[in-house]
Amino acid sequence: MTLRIPLLLTAEIVPFAICTERLAVLLVQQATTWRLPGGPVGGEEDLDAAARRHLAEQTGLGEIYLEQLYTFGEPNRDSGQRAVAVAYYALVRAGFSLADAVPAIAETRWVAVDDMPVLALDHAAIVTLARRRLAAKLAYSTIALQLMPECFTLSQLQAVHEIILGELLDKRNFRKRILALDCIEATGEMARQYGHRPARLFRAKRPGQVDFIK
Amino acid sequence: MTLRIPLLLTAEIVPFAICTERLAVLLVQQATTWRLPGGPVGGEEDLDAAARRHLAEQTGLGEIYLEQLYTFGEPNRDSGQRAVAVAYYALVRAGFSLADAVPAIAETRWVAVDDMPVLALDHAAIVTLARRRLAAKLAYSTIALQLMPECFTLSQLQAVHEIILGELLDKRNFRKRILALDCIEATGEMARQYGHRPARLFRAKRPGQVDFIK
DNA sequence: ACAAAAGTGTTTTTGTTACACCCATGT
DNA sequence: ACATGGGTGTAACAAAAACACTTTTGT
Numbered sequence: 001m002t003l004r005i006p007l008l009l010t011a012e013i014v015p016f017a018i019c020t021e022r023l024a025v026l027l028v029q030q031a032t033t034w035r036l037p038g039g040p041v042g043g044e045e046d047l048d049a050a051a052r053r054h055l056a057e058q059t060g061l062g063e064i065y066l067e068q069l070y071t072f073g074e075p076n077r078d079s080g081q082r083a084v085a086v087a088y089y090a091l092v093r094a095g096f097s098l099a100d101a102v103p104a105i106a107e108t109r110w111v112a113v114d115d116m117p118v119l120a121l122d123h124a125a126i127v128t129l130a131r132r133r134l135a136a137k138l139a140y141s142t143i144a145l146q147l148m149p150e151c152f153t154l155s156q157l158q159a160v161h162e163i164i165l166g167e168l169l170d171k172r173n174f175r176k177r178i179l180a181l182d183c184i185e186a187t188g189e190m191a192r193q194y195g196h197r198p199a200r201l202f203r204a205k206r207p208g209q210v211d212f213i214k
Numbered sequence: 215m216t217l218r219i220p221l222l223l224t225a226e227i228v229p230f231a232i233c234t235e236r237l238a239v240l241l242v243q244q245a246t247t248w249r250l251p252g253g254p255v256g257g258e259e260d261l262d263a264a265a266r267r268h269l270a271e272q273t274g275l276g277e278i279y280l281e282q283l284y285t286f287g288e289p290n291r292d293s294g295q296r297a298v299a300v301a302y303y304a305l306v307r308a309g310f311s312l313a314d315a316v317p318a319i320a321e322t323r324w325v326a327v328d329d330m331p332v333l334a335l336d337h338a339a340i341v342t343l344a345r346r347r348l349a350a351k352l353a354y355s356t357i358a359l360q361l362m363p364e365c366f367t368l369s370q371l372q373a374v375h376e377i378i379l380g381e382l383l384d385k386r387n388f389r390k391r392i393l394a395l396d397c398i399e400a401t402g403e404m405a406r407q408y409g410h411r412p413a414r415l416f417r418a419k420r421p422g423q424v425d426f427i428k
Numbered sequence: 429a430c431a432a433a434a435g436t437g438t439t440t441t442t443g444t445t446a447c448a449c450c451c452a453t454g455t
Numbered sequence: 456a457c458a459t460g461g462g463t464g465t466a467a468c469a470a471a472a473a474c475a476c477t478t479t480t481g482t
Contacts (some may be wrong), residue, residue: 006257009221009287009298043220043296047287071285071300073223073261082257084223086285155461172463173445196459197452369434386436387472410433411479 007082011051012038012123014069014130015061017092018147022112023163025127026092027119028058029107035120036127037108038085051088058106065091065146065210069130077122085122089130091146094160135164142183142211145204153191153199154178183211222297225265226252226337228283228344229275231306232361236326237377239341240306241333242272243321249334250341251322252299265302272320279305279360279424283344291336299336303344305360308374349378356397356425359418367405367413368392397425 014036015026027034037058041050048066056062066088073084111117113131116124137143144160158174178184185205190198228250229240241248251272255264262280270276280302287298325331327345330338351357358374372388392398399419404412 007221007223009223041287041298044289046289047285047298068284070282071261073255073300075258075260084255084261086287153461170446171461172447175462176464177444193453193460195454197461199461367434384472384474385434386474389435390437391471407433407480409431409481411435411481413434 007084008078009041010038010083010085011041011047011054012036012085012087012126013051013055013066014087014089014127015055015059015064015092016089016130016134016147017096017110018094018160018163019110019112021159021163022114023131024110024112025116026059026061027109027111027117029109030120033120034109034111034117036123037106041086047086048088051086051090055090059108061090061092061096064093064096065143065208069126069133072122072126074122083121085126087126087130089134091134091143093149094147094152094156095149138164140213142181142204142209142213145183145207146210148204150207151187151189151191151201151203153201155199157184157202181211181213220296222292222295223255224252224297224299225255225261225268226250226299226301226340227265227269227280228301228303228341229269229273229278229306230303230344230348230361231310231324232308232374232377233324233326235373235377236328237345238324238326239330240273240275241323241325241331243323244334247334248323248325248331250337251320255300261300262302265300265304269304273322275304275306275310278307278310279357279422283340283347286336286340288336297335299340301340301344303348305348305357307363308361308366308370309363352378354427356395356418356423356427359397359421360424362418364421365401365403365405365415365417367415369413371398371416395425395427 017024017026026037028037037055038051039054041047045053047068051066052062069087069089071084071086075082077083077085113127116127119127134143138161144157144164147160148157154175157178158169158171161174162169183205184202187201187203189201191201192198231238231240240251242251251269252265253268255261259267262282265280266276283301283303285298285300289296291297291299327341330341332338333341348357352375358371358378361374362371368389371392372383372385375388376383397419398416401415401417403415405415406412
């Protein structure tokens with residue numbers, strides 16, 4: 001009952017951010033192929049901790065929203081060895097500078113989800129699932145705030161929703177809905193965009209927290 | 215990068231059914247404690263397959279709805295050894311007789327979720343999470359049909375919803391909603407309950423399938 | 429005749445969608 | 456003055472909730 005099979009247990013992370021008006025994933029280059037950041041879970045390491053550690057080591061990202069997605073364990077998902085992957089997705093706030101973070105040890109690149117190269121193993125399937133989950137969660141949680149910088153305008157928040165959902169939203173209805181959720185508050189500051197009226201800046205009321213709606 | 219840590223990977227299953235008007239879980243007795251059915255994943259075995267196999271071996275249940283829930287991997291969840299559990303939940307149709315199934319090799323018992331004994335390891339937390347997921351899924355899928363026998367009355371289906379949600383529902387609104395989903399059809403038969411008017415029997419249009427709503 | 433659950437529509441309330449103009453700023 | 460995105464309310468519609476009586480059977 002306590003037999004231990006030889007297997008490789010890994011944590012793999014899909015780090016999402018909005019880059020240049022598109023939903024993008026941070027990929028890591030390994031030899032000639034691209035893969036998700038991630039790697040083996042340590043012998044005494046928590047799964048979430050392993051995911052955070054690999055993300056930090058390979059990309060410099062830390063202190064971000066992380067959520068377990070699904071565990072992939074088909075016997076043949078990695079040719080040659082038995083590998084089980086606990087997949088996560090992470091949300092990176094726009095404006096977060098990778099340069100601020102510890103220099104990454106691997107070559108990394110933000111790639112738009114609609115324009116992904118061939119990925120290692122079943123990583124493409126992991127990205128697809130993560131994307132579906134993220135889009136679904138927009139409808140019943142305040143998860144989009146995890147993609148926003150500390151201060152943001154309502155138009156920026158709306159754009160994030162539109163990019164993830166892939167459809168345009170009505171400005172007045174969107175604002176009504178978001179403000180009714182009571183999850184953001186005006187800072188009192190104004191965004192100094194030029195060429196038009198300045199926009200009010202908002203911040204999350206509970207920055208780290210994702211609330212459920214209804 | 216390919217180091218293999220010695221660890222025990224298991225699949226654990228929360229088998230739900232409606233028993234005597236309550237939501238119940240099938241537990242397995244091991245020595246003096248109760249635990250969820252489940253056990254080690256084989257070296258060349260798919261995770262889902264391992265879950266189905268252990269469920270069949272330990273309880274005789276087969277051919278039922280099964281869905282991955284979450285993977286638990288805290289280093290200390292099992293004292294002494296590193297154990298990672300991929301948790302599943304399963305739905306057993308009311309009226310399914312365990313006697314029909316292969317004789318179970320372990321002592322098993324259906325226990326109401328509100329009346330659970332102390333369980334091994336973190337199995338209580340797994341049950342709690344599974345229960346939340348099941349209740350949430352009622353709202354946006356036809357998953358409740360997986361708990362019904364082949365033929366059932368609308369009142370029986372309503373009772374299942376009420377038991378899982380823990381609240382009473384309006385009969386007319388419930389029927390309107392369910393019938394609008396176009397997921398069940400009348401068989402033409404009547405249920406011969408005694409002492410009152412017979413009820414029309416229904417069956418699922420797509421028995422194995424769980425549809426999403428909206 | 430009575431008890432017990434089955435069956436059936438309409439009204440009210442709530443939430444969602446559609447929609448157009450003025451405002452503040454930089455050039 | 457004009458170009459640009461910021462900001463605002465209301466009416467129509469759809470969906471959800473509230474609500475009570477008649478029907479069919481067994482005893």
